[in-house]
Amino acid sequence: MKTGITRITDRIKARSASTRAAYLAQVDRLAQRPPGAQRMGCANVAHAFAAMPGDQRLRVVAQRAPNLAVVTAYNDMLSAHQPYESYPTLIRDEARRLGATAQVAGGVPAMCDGVTQGLPGMELSLFSRDSIAMATAIALSHDVFDGALLLGVCDKIVPGLLIGALHFGHLPCVFVPAGPMSTGLSNTAKSKVREQHAQGLVGRDQLLAAEQAAYHGVGTCTFYGTANSNQMLLEAMGLHVPGAAFVHPEAGLRAALTREAVATVLAIGQRARYTPIGRLVDERVIVNAMAALLATGGSTNHLIHWVAVARAAGILIDWTDFSDLSAEVPLLARVYPNGSADVNQFQAAGGPGFVLRELMDGGCLHADVATVAEGGLARYGQVPALADGGDLCWQDLPAEPGDATVVRQVTEPFSPTGGLRLLTGNLGRAVIKVSAVPEDCHVVEAPAAVFDSQEALLAAFNAGTLERDVVAVVRFQGPRANGMPELHKLTPPLAVLQGKGFRVALVTDGRMSGASGKVPAAIHASPEALAGGPLSRVRDGDIIRLDAVTGELSVQVGEAEWVARAPATLGPDAAQASGQGLGRELFGGMRRLVRSAEEGAVTWL
Structure with a gap:
């Protein structure tokens, strides 16, 4: 590890000592309770599982099988969250196959800043994050769950889900992304039309045609804004199935990764080192997220959101920490708006796996942290693939980037400092x-x-x-x-x-x-x-x-x-x-x- 990053991490630990200790004491207290169906009254249990098929009800109540919560940001208006419509069915099927049960515990609102930009609805945008956190808490408040799968992608949705989940820090949790849309009109070309429209050089029809060519299908927008920065940070925190961030919603690999998320959250409860989300997200993991943000020139919104996320885990960070880390972390990616590539080109050039591997090699990440996947953070320096038989596997990335104009090795960064x-x-x-x-x-x-x-x-x-x-x-x-x-x-x-x-x-x-x-x-x-x-x-x-x-x-x-x-x-x-x-x-x-x-x-x- 770079000594500067270790020093910043130690400073955060010292500042957070009392709040983190109080948080962990509550996590441990809740984790030591019997499972929900065993500690609840009979009427409570009956209400909780009344809608479940009989064989599943028997499994969770009598056989004490694990029961998973699904908290989803699904709506079919927003391209990033529309793919989640079919996820609960797939998750329930995989849970049954693995001897568990799963219930959609609740939904959270998901609004799009692209829709509300410059309009009155944008004044609700930032506050929607805490509304999402509260909705997550309401979904999990029924308290009959042994783990949670969190389905969300975009700007305030992921931080809100994460804040809410950290207030249930005794639960194993895995985030399940949906992936970016396919590449349309380039971000550079789109920006040029916007500037021409601002000058009165092109009309509304031409501007609308350009915007619709850029935003044209299911998945997140393809620029490296807050939504896709979210996914990068979750990879760096080890809260995804490794490499899940930027796989297209309709790719066969996406379904396999979603099924793997079910197996992953169930496996956490069986490990000798039990790491519910409240213990997994420690000071080192927060620093890893900050470093990944800086190394990729990610969204400025996260200088607000990740302060709140850290606080939800009893960890206190501020902008001085970000600034000092920026002096230690090199810039390894150029993705629009700090380059011309979109996230699909970023993924093809090596993506999060390449960047995280390089940051680990350069001593810029705490590689010894726990992650939802066994094998630790090193697993996130690989990329997922489907083997010939259709099974999910992970492959090492080449030493050289697929495109050096998009990602760089730590020895040859775009800049020696962060973005x-x-x-x-x-x-x-x-x-x-x-x-x-x-x-x-x-x-x-x-x-x-x-x-x-x-x-x-x-x-x-x-x-x-x-x-x-x-x-x-x-x-x-x-x-x-x-x-x-x-x-x-x-x-x-x-x-x-x-x-x-x-x-x-x-x-x-x-x-x-x-x-x-x-x-x-x-x-x-x-x-x-x-x-x-x-x-x-x-x-x-x-x-x-x-x-x-x-x-x-x-x-x-x-x-x-x-x-x-x-x-x-x-x-x-x-x-x-x-x-x-x-x-x-x-x-x-x-x-x-x-x-x-x-x-x-x-x-x-």
Whole structure:
């Protein structure tokens, strides 16, 4: 192991000592109880298994066979989750074949940021994560299960399922992905059409045709955004069947991997080293997830989500940990938006297995951790395949990458450091995804143009008033203000300005998409403006410096003037509008309770 990574891990362990000990004590207490059907009253048992076929009811009650929970994010609107429709039938069949039973314990909501981008529904997006965690807890609250299979893929769904599962940390758990859609219109071509539309060069018909050519079938979107970053992190944490992440939903291998997930979760309960999810996800596993994110230039959303995930396991991490790890972990992958390849090309070039093997060889991962698969993390440096007889097997990857423009060996990285940076200064703490930003744009110093909504920025762009060097400040977009929506809709116009040769950057207390692109964006600024954070004191024309090299985010205003400035506030109409309509009223309690972005934007502490 690199000594720097060991030092960071030890720091996290020391910081988390009391909270982790309390968490593990609860895990152990719950794990020592008799199985559900044995400790429950007869009426409870009858209710729990009333709908089960008679032979299965006999098996779970009288024969004390293991009973598995299935928690699913299935819906048939969203391409990533539509494939899950048939999974419960397959899982029940495999459980019966292995002498166990399985029940769909419950469903969780799954919304798509691609559908709600720039619309009011996006204000529910971040909070949907904690809603999913609560729905997972409700599904598992019947407390008759010996393990759980968690079916989810996309942005908030996987973190929500994981947070919920960690609150049932005494259970063995395996995540079951569905895979990416096949490659359509390239991400580069899609982005070009978006920029042309922002300039009025192509109409809505051409833009719609391009978008539908990019998003055209079942599976996750093929760029390396939050959804596919989720899958990379679960591989690094050892929570998948090894290599399950990026196999197409309709491939024969996918069904075999799903059946293997059933066998895997059952096997955990039979091992001498019993590792329910609460013990498996320790400080080293969290560091492995962080390292995998940094090594692949993954989604900035995970600087929020994995703070919350860690906290659910009693582990305390912050953005300084991410930043210090980024100095130790090389960038080994270039997948759109920090490259031109999509996840199918990434998989063909070696995929998660190649990256994880290289990180282990380079001392960047804790290889001695427990995983759901026997054999430990080394298994995740292989790729699954179907043998001639149709049986599932795993194969070693070649030493060389299949495409060196997509993945690299640890000895020849794209960059010696990771793809994310922490920014600090008198504008607070923020993060930036540098892996997708051209090096000549890593430092921007320009006058501020201040907006209190993304609609106001778009109106200024359309009016031509941003045709200059500019740092666009979009504030009142934090968790408390309006649920911290992604502001990906701002990428095309800002990219157009950058393409014209202007020095352009974005500073915001909101989020960008997991597909944060080539425009430098200081995001998640904390404290947020609604809480009196520094962005509330910025005025039009202030000179802002964003320096991703030194990690500076500052406004060049004299200290006395800066302190004397009264924080801006949202007008009553704007403040009310952000929480009204399309179900947003129901999330008012979450807006009041939510912690800062750096604290994981959690609503349950």
